[in-house]
Every structure is written in structure tokens, then in C-alpha cells.
Amino acid sequence: MTRKKRILVGKAGLDGHDRGARYVAHILRDAGYEVIYTGIRRTPEQIVEAALQEDVDALGLSLLSGAHMVLFKKVLDLLAERGASDILVFGGGTIPPGDVEALKKMGVKAVFTPGTPAAEILAELERLLGEKERR
Amino acid sequence: MKALLEAARRGDRRALARLVSLLENEPGRVVDLFGKGVEWTSPGLTLAVTGPPGVGKSTFVSALLGRLREKNPSGRIAVLAVDPTSPYSGGAVLGDRVRMMEHSLDEGVFIRSFANRGRLGGLAPGIRAVLRLLGLTGWDLALLETVGVGQSEVEAASVADLVAVLLAPGQGDGVQMLKAGLLETADLFVVHKADRPGADRMAAEIRAALDMAEPGEGGRPPVLLVSSVEGRGVDAFLAALEARRKDLAERIRRRREGAREEDARLALLHEAGARLEKVLEGKREILRALLSGGMSLEAAVEELLRAAWGEETDKGGKP
Numbered sequence: 001m002t003r004k005k006r007i008l009v010g011k012a013g014l015d016g017h018d019r020g021a022r023y024v025a026h027i028l029r030d031a032g033y034e035v036i037y038t039g040i041r042r043t044p045e046q047i048v049e050a051a052l053q054e055d056v057d058a059l060g061l062s063l064l065s066g067a068h069m070v071l072f073k074k075v076l077d078l079l080a081e082r083g084a085s086d087i088l089v090f091g092g093g094t095i096p097p098g099d100v101e102a103l104k105k106m107g108v109k110a111v112f113t114p115g116t117p118a119a120e121i122l123a124e125l126e127r128l129l130g131e132k133e134r135r
Numbered sequence: 136m137k138a139l140l141e142a143a144r145r146g147d148r149r150a151l152a153r154l155v156s157l158l159e160n161e162p163g164r165v166v167d168l169f170g171k172g173v174e175w176t177s178p179g180l181t182l183a184v185t186g187p188p189g190v191g192k193s194t195f196v197s198a199l200l201g202r203l204r205e206k207n208p209s210g211r212i213a214v215l216a217v218d219p220t221s222p223y224s225g226g227a228v229l230g231d232r233v234r235m236m237e238h239s240l241d242e243g244v245f246i247r248s249f250a251n252r253g254r255l256g257g258l259a260p261g262i263r264a265v266l267r268l269l270g271l272t273g274w275d276l277a278l279l280e281t282v283g284v285g286q287s288e289v290e291a292a293s294v295a296d297l298v299a300v301l302l303a304p305g306q307g308d309g310v311q312m313l314k315a316g317l318l319e320t321a322d323l324f325v326v327h328k329a330d331r332p333g334a335d336r337m338a339a340e341i342r343a344a345l346d347m348a349e350p351g352e353g354g355r356p357p358v359l360l361v362s363s364v365e366g367r368g369v370d371a372f373l374a375a376l377e378a379r380r381k382d383l384a385e386r387i388r389r390r391r392e393g394a395r396e397e398d399a400r401l402a403l404l405h406e407a408g409a410r411l412e413k414v415l416e417g418k419r420e421i422l423r424a425l426l427s428g429g430m431s432l433e434a435a436v437e438e439l440l441r442a443a444w445g446e447e448t449d450k451g452g453k454p
Binding site for chain 1: 148149151152153155156160220221223224225226227228229230232233236239240245246247248250252
């Protein structure tokens with residue numbers, strides 16, 4: 001049986017705007033993924049623990065607060081601490097181009113800024129998840 | 136699988152999560168969990184929480200978690216929350232966790248979301264197997280939150296020890312509730328969102344409906360008013376739950392005994408079905424012959440079973 005891919009979509013920190021996160025959750029659902037939505041204003045610890053318990057393949061964080069450098073770092077560190085660096089981390093939100101590069105260096109596999117077409121998000125995630133599977 | 140199980144027993148929640156995925160995708164593998172002489176265990180108690188969509192099942196479960204963990208910090212609780220799969224894409228948005236996030240860092244709590252993957256009846260594939268896993272890894276209580284069910288989906292009753300049915304004021308009248316299925320399934324009724332107007336009337340309506348029905352084993356189910364947001368009625372619910380557990384101890388024992396055999400039966404059939412499906416993929420000519428009328432159904436079944444059997448002996452014959 002083919003295993004259904006599971007993706008956690010969440011928001012960390014003091015930022016209650018979740019239109020983007022909900023939008024992404026829905027396009028992922030419509031593409032056949034099982035999406036675990038964890039809601040707004042969560043701590044990196046809560047998000048990482050949820051990702052582990054839900055045994056997800058990928059974890060997407062939406063950030064519009066400006067705290068993305070700190071929060072992504074924290075999430076990646078916590079995943080590493082728990083031996084779960086195989087979980088693919090991607091992001092979205094209002095993130096300046098310079099920071100996108102820095103996040104990618106840090107280990108965030110993809111960053112989708114506002115206006116990214118749904119098809120592009122899906123194609124990129126499919127590619128990354130396929131790559132992960134082959135490893 | 137054995138290494139994961141050992142880790143899960145030591146409290147490694149990622150190992151447990153991995154095993155849950157495995158059983159969700161291949162429920163038949165539950166048999167591999169149990170070796171010779173290992174008993175087919177269940178969690179200490181499995182309580183199903185069911186009711187129509189939007190009645191507040193996740194919020195209620197979260198309120199129970201909070202109170203139970205406070206009262207008994209050593210009692211470990213697992214939550215299995217089921218949401219519907221989209222019939223169009225096969226995908227799902229699982230949002231029950233949103234209402235339970237305050238418990239996500241609690242070491243004594245494990246929360247897992249399931250998509251029902253098109254199954255009717257309110258549960259997801261593999262739930263029975265996962266409950267066995269929770270028994271084997273020492274969980275004291277499993278709270279099973281079903282998808283929002285209507286009037287005839289009563290599958291929860293076949294896997295849980297006790298079933299709590301949630302209703303809320305403003306959702307359906309007394310006549311709706313008399314419809315068969317959900318009413319007979321309930322061991323406890325909860326009028327949820329009791330802070331809203333109409334809750335008392337609704338409780339009275341349910342009691343009236345119950346009075347008309349033949350009382351089942353253990354007597355008439357209690358009807359409790361609970362407001363999870365105000366934290367009202369949660370203790371009374373827990374006391375009623377304990378009482379029902381005692382009154383229905385004999386039925387719980389019987390149900391568990393039957394479930395053991397049913398689990399093994401389903402595991403066997405599931406695995407056999409999956410294998411036949413694979414064989415058929417390589418033998419599309421059987422399907423074509425069936426379609427063209429060249430083969431009767433009976434003959435096609437014979438042919439398929441023969442093909443599966445041939446494959447087995449081939450495998451056995453290889454060095």
C-alpha cells in the first residue's frame with residue numbers, strides 16, 4: 001500500500017495571521033496530503049513535539065512577525081536534538097529575499113513568499129519529498 | 136518492529152508514532168506485535184467520544200485531559216482523533232489537535248490525528264491495531280474521538296469499552312435523537328456547551344427519549360451537562376464514567392473477549408486481501424476475461440486463488 005504523506009502546517013510565535021497557513025493547508029489537502037494543522041501562536045517546542053507524535057514527513061511554518069530567523073533556527077535545533085532532522089522543514093510568509101538565502105543555508109529546504117502560485121508550492125514540495133524518499 | 140516496540144515501551148514517543156504509522160498503513164501487521172505467549176492487551180480503558188460535527192468533541196477531550204492529568208499525574212493518556220478524508224482528493228486537514236495544544240508537551244499525553252481515508256462508521260483504518268499497540272506500551276486510558284457522526288454510524292461501540300455521545304443545544308430536536316443507532320450506542324450522554332441557552336431543555340428531552348426506550352444493560356445511561364469552556368460538569372462526568380465502568384464491567388469484559396478474535400480475523404482478512412490485490416495487478420487477464428464474459432465469477436476467483444497459490448509455492452521453492 002502506498003503510504004499517505006503527512007505534513008504539519010503551523011504558526012510559531014506571537015503572530016495570529018493564519019490566512020496563508022490555512023490556504024497552504026487546503027491546497028495540500030486538495031493535492032492528496034494529510035495535513036495536521038496546529039493553529040496559531042505555538043512555541044517551537046509544541047510544534048516539534050506535535051510533528052514527532054504525528055510522524056510527519058514535512059513541517060511547514062508560516063511567519064509574518066519578522067522573527068523567522070530565530071524561530072526557524074529553534075525548530076531546526078529541536079528537531080536535531082530529537083534525532084528527527086529527516087523531517088523536511090519549509091516555510092512561508094513575509095520573509096525578505098536576503099533572509100530566504102540565510103534560512104536555506106540554515107537547513108530550511110524551501111521558502112514560499114506571498115504570491116507564490118499554488119502549483120509552484122506543490123511541485124517543489126513533491127520534488128523535495130521525492131528526493132527525501134530516495135535518500 | 137521489535138526495536139521500535141522496545142523503544143516505545145521505554146517511553147520514546149517518536150518510536151510509538153512510527154509504529155502507529157506502520158499500523159495505520161498496514162493494520163494486519165498488528166499480529167507481529169504479539170509473539171508467543173504475549174497477551175493481546177488493550178489500554179486500561181478506551182472511551183469513545185462521538186457526536187455530530189461541531190458539538191465540541193475536541194474541546195471536551197481537552198477538558199478531560201486537563202482534569203484527569205491534574206487528578207492523577209501518573210495515569211498516561213493517549214488521544215486518537217479522527218477527521219474525515221476529502222472524497223475528492225484523498226487528502227485531509229486534521230485540526231483536532233488545535234484544541235489540545237496545551238497538552239502537547241505533557242509527557243503523560245500522546246495525541247495522534249487520523250484521517251478516516253474514506254471509511255464510513257466514524258473511525259479510521261488501523262484504529263483497532265493502534266489500540267492494541269497502546270495496550271502493549273502501557274497506556275492507562277485511550278480517548279477515541281470519532282469524526283462527527285450522524286445517526287447510524289456506531290463503529291466506535293465495537294472498539295471502545297464505553298461510548299460517550301455529545302450533543303449540544305440548538306442542534307436537532309428530540310425527534311432527531313430518537314433515530315436509531317446513536318441513541319442505543321451511548322453509555323453516557325453529554326449535553327455539551329451547557330453554558331448556552333436550551334441546554335436544560337435538551338437534557339430533559341434526552342431523558343424523556345431514554346425513558347421510552349427499553350433500558351439496556353447497566354440501566355439507563357446518565358445525561359450530564361458539561362461546559363468545557365467554563366470547566367463546569369467535568370468532574371461530574373468523570374464520576375459518572377467511573378460508575379458506568381463498574382456497572383458495565385461484565386459487558387466490557389465480554390466485548391473485549393469478542394474484540395480479540397475480531398482483531399485477529401480482520402488482520403488476517405486484511406493481509407490476505409492486500410496480497411490478492413497485488414497478485415491481481417500482475418494478472419489483469421483475469422479481469423479482462425471477467426469483463427468479456429469469457430470467465431464466470433466463480434472461475435475468476437478460482438483462477439486468482441490459484442495464481443496467488445502458485446506465487447507462494449514459487450517463493451518457497453527458491454533457495
